[in-house]
Every structure is written in structure tokens, then in C-alpha cells.
Amino acid sequence: MGQIAEPPLPKLDLELRRGVLTIAVLSQLAAPQYGYSLRQALAAKGMPIEEGTLYPLLRRLEGQGLLESEWRIEDGPPRRYYALSEAGAAALRRLAGEWRDLVSTMSGLLG
Amino acid sequence: MDAQTVIESYVRDVTQRLPRRTRADVALELRALLMEELAARAAGRAADEAMAVELVRGFGAPGEVAGRYRPAAPLLDAADTRPFIMAAIAGALVIMAGVAIAPAAGAHPHQAANAATGAILGWLGFLFVVFAARSWAQRHWPSLTAWRPHDPEKVSRAASLALVAVIVLGIVCYGAPTWVAAQFTGGPVPAWMTTVAYAPDFQANRLPWLFGLWVAQALLILWVALEGRWRAPTRRIEAGLLLGVSLALIWFLAAGPMFQTAAVDHTAKAWLAPVAILMLVYAVWKVAKLSRPPAPPMQPGASSLAI
Numbered sequence: 036m037g038q039i040a041e042p043p044l045p046k047l048d049l050e051l052r053r054g055v056l057t058i059a060v061l062s063q064l065a066a067p068q069y070g071y072s073l074r075q076a077l078a079a080k081g082m083p084i085e086e087g088t089l090y091p092l093l094r095r096l097e098g099q100g101l102l103e104s105e106w107r108i109e110d111g112p113p114r115r116y117y118a119l120s121e122a123g124a125a126a127l128r129r130l131a132g133e134w135r136d137l138v139s140t141m142s143g144l145l146g
Numbered sequence: 147m148d149a150q151t152v153i154e155s156y157v158r159d160v161t162q163r164l165p166r167r168t169r170a171d172v173a174l175e176l177r178a179l180l181m182e183e184l185a186a187r188a189a190g191r192a193a194d195e196a197m198a199v200e201l202v203r204g205f206g207a208p209g210e211v212a213g214r215y216r217p218a219a220p221l222l223d224a225a226d227t228r229p230f231i232m233a234a235i236a237g238a239l240v241i242m243a244g245v246a247i248a249p250a251a252g253a254h255p256h257q258a259a260n261a262a263t264g265a266i267l268g269w270l271g272f273l274f275v276v277f278a279a280r281s282w283a284q285r286h287w288p289s290l291t292a293w294r295p296h297d298p299e300k301v302s303r304a305a306s307l308a309l310v311a312v313i314v315l316g317i318v319c320y321g322a323p324t325w326v327a328a329q330f331t332g333g334p335v336p337a338w339m340t341t342v343a344y345a346p347d348f349q350a351n352r353l354p355w356l357f358g359l360w361v362a363q364a365l366l367i368l369w370v371a372l373e374g375r376w377r378a379p380t381r382r383i384e385a386g387l388l389l390g391v392s393l394a395l396i397w398f399l400a401a402g403p404m405f406q407t408a409a410v411d412h413t414a415k416a417w418l419a420p421v422a423i424l425m426l427v428y429a430v431w432k433v434a435k436l437s438r439p440p441a442p443p444m445q446p447g448a449s450s451l452a453i
Contacts, residue, residue: 070175071182087205090179091214094172115175
């Protein structure tokens with residue numbers, strides 16, 4: 036019997052996480068945040084996202100009309116703050132519902 | 147190089163790959179975010195070049211990051227990679243085989259190799275345009291390019307008759323070129339036709355074999371058109387005739403002159419060589435395909451997951 040190769044788990048993990056990035060980001064933008072602070076907030080809640088993934092994602096979500104942004108100068112350099120648009124809030128509600136259904140289904144499947 | 151310069155060069159490399167109208171805005175934000183990340187990593191110390199390089203390398207290659215900012219549709223679909231490579235290799239092999247034969251047909255080897263390089267590059271360019279156009283069409287008109295069920299064994303009678311007409315026309319044009327030319331000119335045969343006269347041995351002993359095979363192909367196509375669809379025996383005869391035609395063409399290349407004028411003969415053989423090889427490869431592939439045992443039909447009611 037040959038040795039069974041280990042499945043490429045790290046990549047599977049990555050693909051699983053990639054699917055929830057959007058909902059994770061939208062969930063944290065009820066109040067405006069800029070890229071770095073959002074990354075810190077997500078990491079603190081157990082969802083670390085690489086900066087090279089998060090910052091372009093914010094721009095893409097804005098391009099899709101799910102986020103709104105504005106430049107602000109507060110206690111430091113100018114920063115671009117992102118927040119949910121109306122369409123983004125609606126999308127978040129829909130995605131959250133789908134996520135809960137999915138979790139319920141998967142819990143049933145996984146036993 | 148200091149850390150600031152590293153960040154600046156990275157931001158420039160990323161944004162240069164983005165549409166002009168978004169560059170300044172993305173650059174401003176990306177620069178601010180990277181500087182903030184860098185400051186956090188430095189934790190109060192002065193950030194140096196190594197630290198900045200490590201940060202931007204972790205961020206991703208500029209082209210990759212630009213792609214994340216603005217995902218672009220690929221010129222070629224990933225699903226087309228294998229067909230593209232196979233078509234590219236097949237075309238290149240045919241061209242290279244033509245180069246191998248060309249000296250026998252009188253061409254200078256060096257000139258043949260140069261022509262082959264151009265032909266291979268041209269073939270790759272042609273394939274790229276065809277595949278890219280297909281990908282573009284699939285993205286823009288998915289309903290037009292959607293898959294539809296089709297029966298590969300069903301024949302169109304109109305198309306079959308048209309094909310037979312083409313074969314008959316080929317036999318007439320190749321069999322009696324001077325007569326055809328006279329029909330067009332309405333009088334004497336043009337003087338240039340004498341330069342493309344067949345070599346007597348070729349016309350008497352070799353060309354009739356090709357015409358015989360073409361007649362057999364035409365009769366087969368008519369028979370299949372009457373039946374309405376291809377069946378296993380007619381497919382086998384089709385592959386056999388195709389193999390026969392390709393072998394006849396290779397025989398023409400190898401067995402002495404086809405035309406009386408040497409220059410015409412060389413030119414004709416240089417054109418015929420790739421056609422004959424391509425046809426032979428296709429015929430061998432068809433024969434091999436027919437030699438494989440057919441897949442067993444699915445039993446009614448059987449599950450698609452049953453083993």
C-alpha cells in the first residue's frame with residue numbers, strides 16, 4: 036500500500052475564507068472605517084485579512100455601489116473612510132440571511 | 147534607498163497598471179495605507195528599506211495587486227488553455243514537417259526554416275486571435291454561444307450535396323485544367339497554362355488514383371445523405387478513404403515530378419506538403435478514434451453516481 040498524500044488543506048482553508056471575505060468586511064462597516072483600522076478590527080475579531088487583499092476589495096465593493104467613501108483628515112494623515120451604502124446595507128442583510136441558512140445546512144451535513 | 151522611496155516605487159508600479167482616471171486616487175490611498183502599515187511594523191523605530199521591501203512583497207506583486215483593484219477579463223479563458231496548446235503544437239508540428247520535406251521538393255533548407263519560423267509565429271497569432279474572439283463572444287453573448295444539444299452523426303443533405311459538388315468540381319479542374327480554362331476564356335488556352343502542364347507519368351499513373359478516391363468519397367457522402375446519418379461502418383469507410391487520400395498525396399510528393407516545369411513542381415510540392423501531412427495526422431487520429439471500443443450505453447434508471 037502506498038502512502039496516502041496529505042490533501043492540500045491550506046489551500047482549501049484559503050478558498051473557504053475567501054468566500055466569506057465580503058460579508059466579513061460589510062459586517063464591520065456600519066460605522067465608517069479606513070483600511071488599516073478595518074483590518075485591525077477584523078483581526079481582533081479573529082478574521083485576519085492580508086492588506087493586499089483587503090484594500091483592493093474595499094475599492095471593488097465601492098465600485099459595485101455597496102460602500103461609500105470619503106477622505107478625512109483627523110489625527111494624522113488623510114485617510115479614506117468607507118461605510119455601507121444603502122445598497123450595501125441591503126446586501127449585508129441578504130448575505131447574512133444566506134450565511135445563517137448555510138451554517139444551518141452545513142451543521143446538518145457535518146453532524 | 148529609504149523606506150519612503152520603496153513605497154513610492156511600489157505604488158507607482160501598481161497604479162501604472164490601472165486605468166489612468168483611477169491612478170491618482172488609488173495611489174493616494176495605497177501610499178497612506180502602506181505608510182501606516184509600515185509605521186505599525188516599525189513600532190516606534192525608524193522604518194528602513196528592508197522593512198519596506200518585506201511589507202510590499204507581502205502585499206503582492208504589482209501586477210497581481212493591480213488585478214485585485216480592477217479584475218480584468220482574461221484574453222483567453224482558462225478552459226481554452228489545453229485546446230490552445232494542442233492546436234499550437236499540432237500546427238507547429240505540421241509546419242516543421244513541411245520544413246523537413248521542403249528540401250526534397252527543391253526549396254533551400256535555410257529559406258524553408260525562415261519561412262517555418264514566420265509560419266509558426268503566424269499560426270500562434272492566428273490561434274490567439276481566434277480563441278480571444280471566441281472568449282470575448284462567450285462573455286458578451288452568452289445566450290448565442292450557449293451549449294446546445296447536437297447529434298454529430300446526423301447529416302445535412304444540402305451540405306452533403308454541396309460537398310459532392312465541390313469534389314466533382316475538383317476532379318474536373320484538376321483532371322482537365324486546360325478545358326476549364328478554355329471555357330472561361332471562350333477560345334484558345336492561355337499561354338501560361340502550358341507552364342502548369344502535368345508531367346505525363348504523373349497524369350497517367352498517379353493522378354487517377356486520387357480521382358478514384360475522390361469519386362469513392364463523393365459516393366460515400368451521397369450514400370450517407372440518403373441514409374440521413376453516419377453509422378459505424380460508413381465512418382470506418384470515411385476514415386479509410388481519408389487515409390488513402392493523404393497517403394496518395396504523400397506518394398505524389400515522393401514519386402517524381404508532378405508538373406513539367408521544375409519551378410511549378412517545387413512550388414506545388416511546397417504547398418502540398420503541409421496539406422498532406424495535416425491530412426495524414428487527421429486521418430490517423432480518426433482511424434485511432436474508431437479503433438477504440440465504444441463507451442457502454444447508460445442503463446435506463448441507472449444512477450449517474452453508480453460505479
